Amino acid sequence: MHVAAGSPCIESGDPAYAPPAYGLLDLDGQPRIMGCVVDIGADEVLGAARNSGDMNSSGSTDLADVPVFVAVALNGGTPGQICIADMNNDGVVNGNDIQEFTDAVIAP
Numbered sequence: 001m002h003v004a005a006g007s008p009c010i011e012s013g014d015p016a017y018a019p020p021a022y023g024l025l026d027l028d029g030q031p032r033i034m035g036c037v038v039d040i041g042a043d044e045v046l047g048a049a050r051n052s053g054d055m056n057s058s059g060s061t062d063l064a065d066v067p068v069f070v071a072v073a074l075n076g077g078t079p080g081q082i083c084i085a086d087m088n089n090d091g092v093v094n095g096n097d098i099q100e101f102t103d104a105v106i107a108p
Contacts, residue, residue: 002028002043010045011080013038036083048084053104055084061104069093069101 003009019032026032026044035047035057048054053061055068071077072085073093085093087100 003039003041003045005045007045009040011035011037011039011047011078013040015079035080037078037080047080050083051087051089052084053087053101055081061101061107063105066105073097 015037017033017038019038024032027042028044030044030046032038032044034044036050039045039047046057048057053065053069055061055065055072058064068077068081069085072081073095076082077085077093082093085097085101087097087104090096
């Protein structure tokens, strides 16, 4: 069974999870961690890259990502959201990430 788009299982596994040597792949033979945090279940969904700002995992950082980025910066978020929104890789999402996020949104 595959994880459905928008499922709360996506990026909701244990943020400290490190796959053992025998569990490096999901049921489709893809890497067990494809975003920031392992998904719950046997299937991994392609997620946004660490520190990318691509909050909706669309493959690009654009205006559609702004509301979620702002919400995470103001109110916090899941470990997966924080990993994606933490543009300067300092472990928190705050004002220090805004310029890099803005640059990613307006980049050609």
